[in-house]
Amino acid sequence: MKYLLLCCFEEARWAQLPAAERDGIMNEYGKLIQELKQRGQLLAGAKLDASASASTVRAKTGQPVLTDGPFAETKEQLGGYHLIECQNRDEAIAIARRIPTLAAGGAVEVRPVMHTE
Numbered sequence: 469m470k471y472l473l474l475c476c477f478e479e480a481r482w483a484q485l486p487a488a489e490r491d492g493i494m495n496e497y498g499k500l501i502q503e504l505k506q507r508g509q510l511l512a513g514a515k516l517d518a519s520a521s522a523s524t525v526r527a528k529t530g531q532p533v534l535t536d537g538p539f540a541e542t543k544e545q546l547g548g549y550h551l552i553e554c555q556n557r558d559e560a561i562a563i564a565r566r567i568p569t570l571a572a573g574g575a576v577e578v579r580p581v582m583h584t585e
Contacts, residue, residue: 470511470581471552471560475567476544477574479518485572496568504552504563513550544575551581 482490504510524535547569554560557580564576 469554469556469560471554471557472579472581473550473552473560473564473567474546474577474579475548475550475569475574476577477547477569477572478544479547481573482547489572493568493572500566500568501550504550509552509554509563511551511553513548515548516546519545547574 485493501510501513522536526533526535552560552563554563557578560578560580564578567574567576570576
């Protein structure tokens with residue numbers, strides 16, 4: 469079964485972490501990604517640019533409206549994602565628990581993927 473791990477972190481908090489701590493977290497991230505690739509579990513993933521670079525398209529009175537910035541004003545922003553293949557939800561959660569940004573205050577939403585093309 470496929471799961472999407474949505475990795476969120478407060479961008480301002482990330483910027484305030486010492487560079488050495490950010491580098492350490494990203495090093496651990498690299499190790500986890502390599503392990504998931506070697507096992508054939510990582511199907512796709514990417515680190516996203518800052519939320520300020522986002523554009524959001526909505527419909528208003530039947531017409532598309534473009535807004536600069538993310539869709540939702542939240543404390544944490546989506547910073548990246550990983551599409552993984554797992555036996556079940558428990559295995560996906562076990563992988564999510566290994567995401568290195570958790571220890572620094574991040575959050576990971578684990579969501580089953582219903583259909584892929």
